[in-house]
Amino acid sequence: MYKKLLLAAVTGMAMLIGCKKEGESNLRNRDKNDEGFGLYKEVFLEELWKTDPDRATLAGNHTYDSLLVLPSEYRKKMLDLAKVHLDSLSRYPEAELSDANRMDFSLIQNFLRATQWNLQQLKPYEWDPTFYNATGTFAYILNEPYAPLTARLKGFNDKLGGVPEYFKEAQKSLKNPVPELTSLAIAQLTAASEIIEKDFADSVHNSGIPEVEEKVMIERAKLAAASIRSFTTWLKSASDGKGRSFRLGKELYEDKLQQELQPSFTGQQIFNSAMERKKVIHKQMIKLAKQLWPTHMAGKSMPSDSLEMVGEVIAALSAKHAGPEQFKAAIQQHLPTLTTFVQSKDLITTDPAKQLIIRKKPAYLSHRAGTFVTSPGPYEKTGKFYYNIINLASLDKEKADSYLREYNDYTLQLLNIYEAIPGRYTQLALANGSPSMVKAIFANDAMTNGWAVYAGEVMIDAGYENTPEMRLMWNKWHLRAVCDAILDYSVHTGAMTKAAALKLLTKEAFQEEMEAENKWTTVTLSSVKLASGFTGYKEIIELRNAYKKKMADKYKLKDFHDKFLSYGSAPVKYIKEAMLAKEKQPETAN
Incomplete structure (x- = not known):
């Protein structure tokens, strides 16, 4: 009965939206409130799923699993959807909606505008098979x-x-x-x-x-x-090797960054900030490496080149790692330690109902490199979260050894923090339980990846494995996000060569050859994606500082984390707007 009533309400709202005469508003005043907007969201999502059934399937809505929309039909219908619903959104008094609905309003609007830009300006259907x-x-x-x-x-x-x-x-x-x-x-x-x-x-x-x-x-x-x-x-x-360059060029890159990540900064600003951050991290690493040299490099002359010296210490520490057969078990054994630490330091409220299942990466995910967490679709509230572990037996010995040095006894812990606790899995599990389907469906990569980068710093600052060795390796780990942003911008807005990219990644970010090669492959096959982690991290740090100033002596780190994550996977700039807004004062009686 509930579904029938909801369908009737949604159908009525759809007819109301679609029956506008020229120059008229098709929304009655009583439909412009939060309740009316809630019904509108149902209309919008239902039309989106019919237009893009593949997106619906991956979101966990299986009503249209049997549909395959032809490419020309898809482009036309998506552009029609964008035009109609941007028009519909323009009739809602955005400023009068609740904070949650105002955020959803912006997310839908951004998605529709990005759809138009993608199909009308970027046109990947012409050059990306x-x-x-x-x-x-x-x-x-x-x-x-x-x-x-x-x-x-x-x-x-x-x-x-x-x-x-x-x-x-x-x-x-x-x-x-x-x-x-x-x-x-x-x-x-x-x-x-x-x-x-x-x-x-x-x-x-x-x-x-x-x-x-x-x-x-x-x-x-x-x-x-x-x-x-x-x-x-x-x-x-x-494929004769003479097709369009994979490099976007500065104008398209800047536009795509804004459309996909919706950051508070331009690509140039993110690049500049990453370059400065790299200098700061290098200074910290040089100091730590000098401290560790006598212990781990005893009897060996220290190189005059500071970064070379750092690289040698990291190489020595990286020799300590699990064997190929023990890699999955090492991950499994470590996760309870992270949970205990997070709880003991009162860093964040976790959701014990959402379990993380560790498994060997299935064959159908073999196109994705490395080890990573996957989450159920937003509609699958009881779906399973998986930690997909690379099958090292599928690699030759040289590549497997390189992978294990990259994810050694220190950085494997940092990988678990990033991917699992309190990183991506923790954030996604909380977002999965969000009452806002819109925030879950249009998850922002800068927010989700930025949180994972930020989580590592939170753990280290809270005293996790408080040794100079771990601090040095955390700096190396943090350089991944920093140098990813530098790489992404330098390649797509400039002419950075593969040789220059590998030099950046191996000599300045201290990555193994296999890791660096994989990053080069990633940047030739995608754009903006690699910049998301550092972009989100930078935004979260700036928001935390502003929120701490706002709350003054009432500030608590856990409160900041819980409040921040309560907004789902929305862009940080919208979360910032909500968290820094002045508290509404109760109206006084006349």
Whole structure:
């Protein structure tokens, strides 16, 4: 009954929004309040899911799992959605909404504007073949147990019907593919054809689906896989190394930064701040390395080059690490220590109901490098959080050794802080429980990645593993975010070469060769992403300082953290506006 009433309310609101005459407001005054805006959000999200069913699936809304929208239809419908809903938003008195709804208003507005910019200015559908990797959703449907297998397989099968036409359109739309992105797309789609033709067929065969229906489903999978292989063959012939450069250029980079991260700073300002931060960190590291030299480098002459000296001490400390077979166990054994420390120092209120499951990284996530946490979609309130651990056996010995030196006994602890407690997992678990679906759906990368970077500093400042060795290695860890931002800006707005990038990462950020090579690959395949961690960290630190000044002697670090995280994964600048706003005084009676 509740769903029927909600549907009726949403439908009525949709008709109200869509029936505006020229020059008229289509919202009655009584619909412009918070309750009316709450209904509007339901309308907007329902229309978004129908327009972008892949996004809906990954968000945990499985109503439209069986739909595959053709590329040309997707672009048209998304632009129509943006135009209609920007018009609808303009009729709400933003200033009169509650703080929570005002933030949601801004998030929806930013998403719609970013959609327009992406499809009208950036136009990745013309030069980025990975834009057409809709097959990632197929892997999700097949592997994530959000519904009985038979139901998921039938949705998967229905979605397969549109695959041949989808890739015909993709081939027509691509005009000047970036060589690096073309190589990635070929790898992604080659794996996808295997998932569709083999993994799907195996699952259907073992599901108990009637044999006649099984044959039809497997035949459809073969046709879909063949169309993907045909597209990848065409991509190989189209990739002559002369496509569009992966570098965005300064104007597009600055615009994309604002559209995706919504920071309080320009890209140039973030770059300048990162360069200054690097100098500060280097000074701290030089001091610590000199202190540690007699203990860890006894009998060896200290180099005259200060950074070389730091690098040698770090290399000595990095030799202490778990073996390939013990890597997963080392992570698992360490997490309770972090929980105990956070609680003993009263740093943040955690959610014990949300459990983190440690597992070997599944095959369908093999395209993502390293070790990382994944969270359930915003609609999956009881979904599982996974800590996906790299399978070191899949690497050759040299790469595995390099990975283990990078994630040694010290930095592995920092990785756990960053990815798990009190970093990404802690933040995402709290955001997952947020009453605002909008904040969870449009999670801001600068906020989520910035919190993870910030969490490491909080732990070290609170006395975690209070040794000069750990402090030195935390500085190395922190340089990752700093140098990621420098790398991202230098490559995409300038002409930084691979050699210069590797020098920055290995000689100034003290990273292993494998880690540095992976970062170069990342910056050639993405933009803005690498800048998100330092950008968010910088914003959070500035907000904390301002909030501490506002609260004066009432300030408590835990209160700041709890209040900050209560806003979900919203951009920091909106959280800042809410947290620094003057308290509303109660009205006095006349």
